[in-house]
Amino acid sequence: MSLEELTSFNWSIMTPEFFIVGVAALLTVIDLFMPKKQDRRILGWIGIAAIFAAMVSLVGLLGAAPDSILDDTFRLDSFGKAFKLLLLAGGALVLFLAVSYKADQGMEEYRGEFYYLFLTGLLGGMIMTSSGDLITLFIGLELLSISSYILAGMRKNNLQSNESAMKYVINGSIATAITLFGMSYVYGLTGTTNLLAIAGALQSLADAQHAYLLGLAFLMIFVGLGFKLAAAPFHMWAPDVYQGAPTPVTAFLSVVSKTAGFVIVARILISVFGVAATEGPGSMPILYNMQDYIAVVAGATMIIGNVVALKQSNIKRMFAYSSIAHAGYVLVAFTSLSSNFFYSVWFYLLAYLFMNLGAFAVIQLVEAKTGSTKIADFAGLYRRSPVLAVTMGILLIALAGFPGTAGFIGKLNIFIGAFMVQEPHYVLASVMIATTVVSYFYYFGIMTQMFFRPAADDSKFSKIPVGIVVVLFVTVAASVLFGVFPDIAIDFVNENFNQFSDFLQ
């Protein structure tokens, strides 16, 4: 590739990424030269500014036609834009949590690693949303994963944190290896790593043997990525990691990392296996053939996530299972692939981002106040801080999927998808709804603590950090707003993303 060719690319479509990578690099340098005992929170605020700059530039790109650079390895289509917005919004909120985090082991105020590792992780996710090639997908995945492994182990003198990082890194590497192995099959069969080229090659694939190999490749990729999503039965790492990691990191894992996981799953599954025919041209694509398998995984994920969450006494662990359960709900959309697939996944992840980050903000505050993450420590929160308790109540109701909140509309979209398709998924939808009722138990369990039980210590919550106030305000407002006026979201999608029709072009 000559210099001329390099400069001929329309680099402007990468502006959001440039902001993030530039500031991440800048932060490492600042961290290096900063006096040792100076508060590093300023780095977090710079990070937030960078994310906002990236968001603004991304909004500027919304009207642009789909474009790709670097030999089609990086493409900015409406899918990329829509999900990048989610990642950036989630990233900004997590950073707000991080700058308000009570400084303790490993996250002391004079340690800056968190902020730039966080930005690189976010960058990984952004690359995944925009990749048009197996290689860039994989690089994005690894960038996100490796950053997450370190972030999870951030509290280096904390035994739980160490354990969680260790588990995460080992399990994660195995999963990545399996994904890569699956990808190698695809490469071997088609001779290209470019997703669109692969799709083109696979459409004309006629040999049943090849279809068999592709089926294997599908299963391996799905298993590997199922790990990222924390879908059952590859969810085992999640509870330990969520519990051990510092709370902002847990929030990052449950929202940003999970959204990125769904992004890569959608990219690969739809563009490769959504077109690869099972028996010659015109026959059913492998993805449709594998719907039962995905349905079983989705069902198991919802059941395991919700049922095991019932027995947790640690709130972060409980939210790990809740997060597993939510992954299961989104997977239901993958089994039906109706015409509202992209929209329903996007909306659900949008809703989940706000509800969950808001809940983590409250968890972080309570943890800072009481020094533990037991659910019992939420007892009497209503007396200690009525505003905080009501806020948490609204977020929990949203997570439980009650009408009037974004969580309900998200589920509704997925339901309609499941019933709309040729063979409606009655069983799966029933599982989804039944497990939702199960989830009332644990979400309302927290409410019971907050509103019904007396507090062990009646001291008030004074001086809530400004970062948390921002997060709580944004998340509660968004959870209610998108629940009451969901058309805001769909109008936005229709105006800017043209129903994601350029996904395969």
Add this chain to the structure above:
Amino acid sequence: MDLSFVLSLLVFSPLLGIVVLAFMPKTEEKTIKIVGFLATLPALVIAIGLYLHYLAGKKLSDFDVAKDWITFGGLQGAEAGFWKVNYELGVSGFTMLLVVLTAVVATLAAIASIYIKKEWKGYFSLFLLLEIGMLGVFTAENLILFFLFFEITLIPTFFLIGKWGYFEKEKAAYSFLIYNGLGSAVLLIVIMILFAKTGTTNIDMLTQIMSDPNVPMTSGLKLGLLISLLVAFGVKLPIFPLHSWMLRVHVQAPPSIVMIHSGILLKIGAYGLIRFGMGIFPEQFEKLAVLLAILGVVNLLYGAFLAFIQTDFKMVLAYSSISHMGIVLIGLAALNEAGVQGAIFQVVSHGLISALLFFLVGAFYERTDTSLMENLGGMAKGMPVASGFLLAGALASLGLPGMSGFVSEFMAFLGLFEELPWIAAVGTIGIIMTAVYLLRAVLGITYGQAHREFAGLVDLKGVEFVPVVVLIALIVLIGVIPSVLSSPLQATLETIMLGLGG
């Protein structure tokens, strides 16, 4: 004049009270109670206004509202108005009656909230939220909006029981949440399947589309959907064996909430069965008529016999509610005008009677700290006025002619005797049993052996008279002039009969 804002105002007027309460200091007990009560008045005034509007011979459809609300993304056919859910409110004769009932009982329950002992601010905020939910349920014109309000009633009720209830309140709150949560889960599945198959959730449109033989649904699926609806609303109503949660709630919840619960929330089940079950699936409903009649008789007898052996007066009334809801089922199963009319009469009448009885139980409990009948014996000495009203309420409940209970029982049985005489004949045992258990309980309380000192007891006084007198007056009014109910119902009944094929 454009009247389309009226219903939104009706449904959301309690919100004003919530906002005012939010800015009040939480120690101002008296002011909070007054604000809470005042906040229920706009809805009451509008509801009565609706009734007068109807009496004046004007159309209730003047009030219909329809505004764009939710669009579902990426689905084909969205341009033609399908795959959209509008914000649609409206009232017909039938729903107007339920709205009036809701507004009346809510206001009276707000008065009954004088017995609430703590955290009045939170209590009234939730109470008003609950009222929004109930009013919305009866005015919603599409299933998604209906479901939204239906679920909104769930959350405040959970807290109202769990925080302000009696000894085992949390357990009661949870069983309420889980049973009703499962019920609404089933309901949601039905709604979504209907939506996915037809592209609309508007109730009138669905009724039309479903009567079209070309609708892409097998009769098996329709029957399945109707049975699911029966389960979903059966939990609310409650139909045996889905009733156990309701006993706990009736015993553990504070009196004002039980008034609302028994007076209105249970009626949502009946409303759903009539409006959606009968309205959308008339053919399938006919197939299930015998089953419904049997379920109705089972409810009637089961409730009556178990009410007979209770020692706690609240439990007697709880079982009595189960028994009386059996009459609703019986009336519906008759599938003729008299039957359906009886069922609807029973819905309204029982709403008033049970609100009255539970208020009185609350008044007794307030003074004696017990609702066990053996401890309450001989109350006529200490509280003659309250005991008198209790007797009047019991007489209304057992169907004394001249009171609302009589009209509804009479019509329902009249309907069923026409269609399924044998089942109806068995059902009449329930009526006898009702007289037996209610008189046993009430006479035990008022004239029975006294186990206590009556020196410190104060009879009903001040505002406590308001709910009692208003409810008795309404009960007698309906009993003496049933046309106050039957004439608004006429149009609704005709539509239902048309759907049922004559």
